[in-house]
Amino acid sequence: MAKRRTGNGAAAGVVHRAIAHDSAEKHVSGAALYVDDVPEPPGTLFAAFGLSARPHARLTSVDLAPVRAAPGVVAVMAAADIPGKNDCAPVFADDPIFADGVVEHVGQCIFAVAAATVEQARRAARLARIEYEDLPALLTVEDALAANSLLEPPQVMKRGDAARAIARAKHRRAGRFGIGGQEHFYLEGQAAFAIPGEGRDMLVLSSTQNPTEIQHVCAAALGIPDAAVTAECRRMGGAFGGKETQGAFFAAVAALLAWKTGRPVKVRADRDDDMEMTGKRHDFVVGYEAGFDDAGRIQGVEFMLASRCGRSADLSLAINDRAMMHCDNAYYLPNVSVASYRCKTHTVSNTAFRGFGGPQGMMAIEYVLDEIARALGKDPLDVRRANLYGGRGRDVTPYHMRVDDNAAPALMAELATSADYRRRRAEIADFNAKSPILKRGLALTPVKFGISFTTTHLNQAGALVHLYTDGSVHLNHGGTEMGQGLFTKVAQVVADEFGASLDRVQITATNTGKVPNTTPTAASAGSDMNGMAARNAARTIKARLLPVAAAELGCAPGAVVFAGNRVRGGRRSMTLAALAKKAFLARVSLSAAGYYRTPKIHFDRARWRGRPFYYFAYGAAASEIVLDTLTGEHRLLRVDILHDVGQSLNPAIDLGQIEGGFVQGAGWLTSEELVWDAKGRLATHAPSTYKIPAASDCPADFRVSIWRKGRNREAAIHRSKAVGEPPLMLAISVFHAIKDAAASAAGRAVRLDAPATPERVLLALEDAAAAADAPKREAAE
Amino acid sequence: MIEVELAVNGERETVSVDATQTLLDVLRTKLGLTGTKIGCNQGVCGSCTVLIDGKPARSCLVLAAGCRGRAITTIEGVGTADAPSPVQQAFIEAGAVQCGYCTPGMVLAAEALLRKTKRPSVPEIREALSGNLCRCSGYTKIVDAVKLASERAAP
Numbered sequence: 001m002a003k004r005r006t007g008n009g010a011a012a013g014v015v016h017r018a019i020a021h022d023s024a025e026k027h028v029s030g031a032a033l034y035v036d037d038v039p040e041p042p043g044t045l046f047a048a049f050g051l052s053a054r055p056h057a058r059l060t061s062v063d064l065a066p067v068r069a070a071p072g073v074v075a076v077m078a079a080a081d082i083p084g085k086n087d088c089a090p091v092f093a094d095d096p097i098f099a100d101g102v103v104e105h106v107g108q109c110i111f112a113v114a115a116a117t118v119e120q121a122r123r124a125a126r127l128a129r130i131e132y133e134d135l136p137a138l139l140t141v142e143d144a145l146a147a148n149s150l151l152e153p154p155q156v157m158k159r160g161d162a163a164r165a166i167a168r169a170k171h172r173r174a175g176r177f178g179i180g181g182q183e184h185f186y187l188e189g190q191a192a193f194a195i196p197g198e199g200r201d202m203l204v205l206s207s208t209q210n211p212t213e214i215q216h217v218c219a220a221a222l223g224i225p226d227a228a229v230t231a232e233c234r235r236m237g238g239a240f241g242g243k244e245t246q247g248a249f250f251a252a253v254a255a256l257l258a259w260k261t262g263r264p265v266k267v268r269a270d271r272d273d274d275m276e277m278t279g280k281r282h283d284f285v286v287g288y289e290a291g292f293d294d295a296g297r298i299q300g301v302e303f304m305l306a307s308r309c310g311r312s313a314d315l316s317l318a319i320n321d322r323a324m325m326h327c328d329n330a331y332y333l334p335n336v337s338v339a340s341y342r343c344k345t346h347t348v349s350n351t352a353f354r355g356f357g358g359p360q361g362m363m364a365i366e367y368v369l370d371e372i373a374r375a376l377g378k379d380p381l382d383v384r385r386a387n388l389y390g391g392r393g394r395d396v397t398p399y400h401m402r403v404d405d406n407a408a409p410a411l412m413a414e415l416a417t418s419a420d421y422r423r424r425r426a427e428i429a430d431f432n433a434k435s436p437i438l439k440r441g442l443a444l445t446p447v448k449f450g451i452s453f454t455t456t457h458l459n460q461a462g463a464l465v466h467l468y469t470d471g472s473v474h475l476n477h478g479g480t481e482m483g484q485g486l487f488t489k490v491a492q493v494v495a496d497e498f499g500a501s502l503d504r505v506q507i508t509a510t511n512t513g514k515v516p517n518t519t520p521t522a523a524s525a526g527s528d529m530n531g532m533a534a535r536n537a538a539r540t541i542k543a544r545l546l547p548v549a550a551a552e553l554g555c556a557p558g559a560v561v562f563a564g565n566r567v568r569g570g571r572r573s574m575t576l577a578a579l580a581k582k583a584f585l586a587r588v589s590l591s592a593a594g595y596y597r598t599p600k601i602h603f604d605r606a607r608w609r610g611r612p613f614y615y616f617a618y619g620a621a622a623s624e625i626v627l628d629t630l631t632g633e634h635r636l637l638r639v640d641i642l643h644d645v646g647q648s649l650n651p652a653i654d655l656g657q658i659e660g661g662f663v664q665g666a667g668w669l670t671s672e673e674l675v676w677d678a679k680g681r682l683a684t685h686a687p688s689t690y691k692i693p694a695a696s697d698c699p700a701d702f703r704v705s706i707w708r709k710g711r712n713r714e715a716a717i718h719r720s721k722a723v724g725e726p727p728l729m730l731a732i733s734v735f736h737a738i739k740d741a742a743a744s745a746a747g748r749a750v751r752l753d754a755p756a757t758p759e760r761v762l763l764a765l766e767d768a769a770a771a772a773d774a775p776k777r778e779a780a781e
Numbered sequence: 782m783i784e785v786e787l788a789v790n791g792e793r794e795t796v797s798v799d800a801t802q803t804l805l806d807v808l809r810t811k812l813g814l815t816g817t818k819i820g821c822n823q824g825v826c827g828s829c830t831v832l833i834d835g836k837p838a839r840s841c842l843v844l845a846a847g848c849r850g851r852a853i854t855t856i857e858g859v860g861t862a863d864a865p866s867p868v869q870q871a872f873i874e875a876g877a878v879q880c881g882y883c884t885p886g887m888v889l890a891a892e893a894l895l896r897k898t899k900r901p902s903v904p905e906i907r908e909a910l911s912g913n914l915c916r917c918s919g920y921t922k923i924v925d926a927v928k929l930a931s932e933r934a935a936p
Binding site for chain 1: 823826860908913921922
């Protein structure tokens with residue numbers, strides 16, 4: 001049974017309160033509209049795609065005549081039919097909407113068809129006659145490293161002299177391991193609906209984290225000004241980073257076909273297509289060498305991080321940068337060198353996924369600390385705590401940012417006590433000594449995650465707030481709702497400013513016509529930035545209302561208070577509606593745009609120095625598992641989490657993010673395995689073969705608490721902290737608990753790649769047994 | 782095309798369907814009942830769950846033409862935003878809703894469980910919901926919601 005403490009959420013008012021998601025009533029009754037649910041105007045067409053069957057090939061012949069002739073088909077488009085730019089890339093112009101002459105991954109789109117029904121479109125798309133001339137394909141990180149196929153020269157982050165420190169250290173440990181990728185598996189697949197207006201106007205409803213990019217990509221593809229395209233998103237059925245850039249292709253196809261036919265066109269990817277066509281979390285190969293003292297303190301560490309980026313850059317550069325910036329996690333690394341290889345391969349272009357490289361970086365250091373503990377025969381928790389940031393001279397990250405909000409030591413100490421770590425560690429040792437087949441494992445790991453986009457210019461947001469003369473408030477901002485509760489949180493902030501109840505604030509769909517030039521809802525920064533922008537807009541309106549209220553109430557403007565849907569001053573009060581009406585009659589504007597840019601941040605990528613993050617979010621988790629050493633399967637027995645969200649804007653929503661993030665992370669590191677075959681085809685392109693956690697996989701005993709001492713040192717919105725991504729990395733404790741149980745079974749450290757599938761665990765145990773036998777065999781010979 | 786009379790949420794409607802058309806497709810495109818979601822369209826994720834004669838079924842795997850004379854309940858037949866059923870109310874109160882896309886199917890799976898078992902244990906709830914995938918919540922609050930609904934119904 002789950003037990004939860006919501007920490008500091010007791011304050012009066014509308015912020016810091018556990019309020020249900022704004023769409024909860026609509027969700028439970030099926031009334032919430034997603035892109036595919038929007039009623040279709042008469043004449044709406046449906047799209048399907050023609051996809052590459054080869055990982056790398058020249059297109060020698062593309063015969064679409066049979067597609068055009070198929071029943072119900074109204075239009076077919078390929079690269080040559082695009083009136084504007086054939087590109088849907090977010091940063092570099094390297095993602096053609098339709099392949100032009102060459103294909104670079106299986107599942108790359110070659111053409112699209114619009115037909116009267118979904119089925120007609122799909123049947124028609126299969127009729128294309130495509131001939132290929134195969135070219136050499138690089139499919140894996142190892143392939144790419146051997147061919148030196150990189151998106152950019154390796155990035156290197158250095159502080160001190162790692163090689164020398166390792167050479168001088170009393171103990172050394174080196175190794176290499178792999179970390180798998182992850183499919184987003186948002187329940188709502190990629191979808192877009194383009195509706196042509198008069199003239200060249202185009203409205204694009206898109207399931208996207210980035211409406212502004214949808215607008216720009218569609219406008220460029222059509223060769224029309226940005227101002228002619230409006231992109232809108234009311235909500236997404238999950239995104240997790242998978243709709244930060246990946247929605248652009250689907251929106252562009254919808255817009256192109258709508259332009260070509262003059263009719264509304266809906267695009268909804270079939271699940272198998274979605275999984276083949278869209279990018280995933282990057283898989284990594286990690287090489288490491290560490291030098292350390294008797295206490296397990298790292299003297300020097302070198303990392304080699306190589307990731308599979310796929311056929312284009314997408315966001316891979318920033319993702320790998322973030323991986324480098326999280327190779328320290330919560331630990332001080334006095335001498336460190338991190339070399340990062342961004343491998344270009346002939347596979348789908350990998351993309352943002354909750355944590356954005358951070359999880360892979362954190363896995364690297366946590367793996368090393370676990371190895372150090374096993375080399376020294378120490379409890380991994382002791383080694384982790386010995387390496388934490390803290391103390392004089394031990395508070396600067398490898399990229400020269402001071403850690404001045406270090407919550408990890410206190411969080412870990414508190415969690416070790418509340419989770420009864422020491423007693424359970426002893427109990428597990430006893431259990432394992434008596435249990436030959438089932439072995440239990442335990443691990444407690446911290447999370448320190450940097451909050452802000454590392455690409456500094458993305459740290460800006462806009463909002464639009466109207467106050468109507470009946471006292472109701474229209475709220476719009478550049479952030480998008482994907483289930484994380486952003487709209488609810490920002491509405492709480494605005495209601496709080498106006499002293500209004502939440503039902504007076506109308507939440508509206510993100511729309512590029514209302515708030516322009518926005519950045520993606522990503523990097524966990526949605527509430528921080530849009531909350532501030534919306535508050536600024538509300539404050540602008542309030543500042544205009546103050547003189548009106550003061551005159552009406554006969555008090556000084558400074559004495560006016562907004563509370564309880566009323567405005568008070570001295571002994572008198574009036575409703576917010578009455579004040580809005582008075583202000584209108586006095587010709588005062590009741591509408592304002594708000595803007596916010598995150599302060600204090602800067603980063604010099606050429607020197608790998610700066611302050612890329614406004615602050616850090618922290619957490620810690622202790623996971624206990626039981627491993628069946630005959631099958632390699634494990635069960636999560638108990639998980640304790642203590643997580644820092646500052647002063648939570650909404651503890652109910654934050655708990656949902658923490659629990660959901662943890663389980664998603666556990667899936668990444670245990671059951672979710674992406675398999676490509678030797679021809680570059682994804683073998684796991686459906687939930688029948690790609691296994692995300694189900695209700696029955698969750699911890700039997702799940703104890704999640706928001707840290708009561710949490711408070712943001714920086715002036716973030718209501719002193720809260722971002723919560724979207726950080727909890728995913730709490731699940732690194734699950735991987736290390738499995739590794740702990742496996743080590744207990746093997747009687748020595750095991751080398752284990754992620755995800756720790758039953759197959760991998762069994763192989764790791766076999767390898768360890770073989771290694772243990774080797775000296776005996778030699779002696780016998 | 783086949784003429785078939787469907788009994789959906791207590792109302793009889795005659796629709797003409799293709800022999801290969803799924804119940805999911807007919808509900809969404811012919812009857813405008815878009816609360817039933819398309820998740821994987823291959824019977825694994827549970828987003829398209831409806832009740833057929835009171836039992837949960839994946840409407841993406843059911844042919845509409847085979848539903849003649851069967852009582853079909855979709856999420857729209859369980860309750861409304863203004864008048865939610867006790868299970869729906871429990872989902873709201875427990876905070877069991879994030880992106881919402883799995884929610885209709887999850888609610889129907891829960892309805893079916895509670896019709897069969899008045900006071901299910903937590904492991905029974907987890908088992909009953911294990912065919913309905915949620916990518917957001919980690920399931921904790923969903924399980925809490927079903928427990929809450931069962932406690933209220935059978936105190």
